[in-house]
Amino acid sequence: MPLHVPQAPAPALRTVLTALGSPTAVREARTPSLRSAQGPLTAEHPLPVHVLDHITSTGASSTRLAGWRFLVHCGDRAIAAAETRLTPDGWAFSHFFEGPYITATERALRQAETMPGPYQPRLLSVPALYMLTLWLHGDCGADGTEGRPAATDLLVPLAPAPPGIAAHRPHRVAELLPVLTHRLTPTHVPLLGSPA
Known part of the structure; x- marks a missing residue:
């Protein structure tokens, strides 16, 4: 099933295209x-x-919306990503980067295209767990910049995923959220030799 990719704000795309067209930005x-x-x-x-x-x-x-990410392609493969962020003056280019999440994002998008049902793809970052997921939102007509994960939405953890969470395995939000909740809940275990 084809994915319904939300349209990026035109100013965000313009800033990325300007950066890609700048020999200085690419060289640095x-x-x-x-x-x-x-x-x-x-x-x-x-x-x-x-x-x-x-x-x-x-x-x-x-x-909360942190920005828009674009995969930078050279030929038929993604080699990097460009990220934008919202500033008081509007959308601005933030930075280029590379690493395992580039190929993992591409793989997850290809995987999502074979799933039954229409989805709107987004990225969901869980900084406290150093985790990034492809969030497949079930409401394809929704504003891609707003909302929260619905219980029936799918989350596909990107590799590398935290220990104990399988990368590239789709999870319903209702199934994965309790695992994340448990991981994010601090435990109060006294250290040995410390006063109780």
Whole structure:
């Protein structure tokens, strides 16, 4: 089933295209694959990046939009990503980067295209667990910059995933959220030799 990718704000895309067209921005980027790319670079697969800062005791989560991420392609493969952020003056290019999440995102998007049912893809970051997931939202008409994960939405943890959480295995939010809640809940275990 084709994914219903939300449209990135035009100013966010413009800032990425301007950065890609700037020899200085590309040369100064800390991404060797971007600096050594042969051929034209394109910005594809725009995804809103949401951050899950905390989960409440009832499991309901609140997210905030952190920016838009574009996969930077050279030919038919992604070699880096470009990230934008919202500033008081509007959308601004933030930085280029590379690493395992680039290929993991591409793999998860291909995987999602074979799943039954329509989805709107987003990225969901869980900073406290050093975890990034492809969030497949069931409401394809929703504003991709707003909302919270619905119980029936799917989360696909990207590799590398935290220990005990399988990468590239789709989980319903209702199944994965309790695991994340348990991981994010601090335990108060006294240290040996410390006063109780």
